[in-house]
Amino acid sequence: MTPHVKWSIVGIVLGLILLIWLPWWATAGIVVLAIGIPAAAYMSLDASQRRRYRELRRRKALR
Template sequence: MSTQTKVAIGGVVVGFLTLFVFPWWLSALIILGAVGLPFAAYMMLDPSQRKRVRAQGRKRIGS
């Protein structure tokens, strides 16, 4: 599992744990941020940069 995946899963877990401390809407914002931020960052890349990121991911799978 990649480091970024571990961080994303950790963010979601922390978001669920905050359900017991903060109001539900604040916890929902934390969870959406943990899931949505990497997606938004990926979508902000140029098409050539996205292609390079996908190629690196495929290259790591085979090694």
């Protein structure tokens, strides 16, 4: 399994656990923040920074 799949499985399990312990709207807010913060950080990069980040991830994946 790739690291992304492992993190996805962990996120789903944690989301289900939180759904049992917290109200649904609190769980939904946590999930939205967990997705939105990294997405907003990536979108705040300019084009050259995004390109460098993609190249870095590509090189790291080839190892």
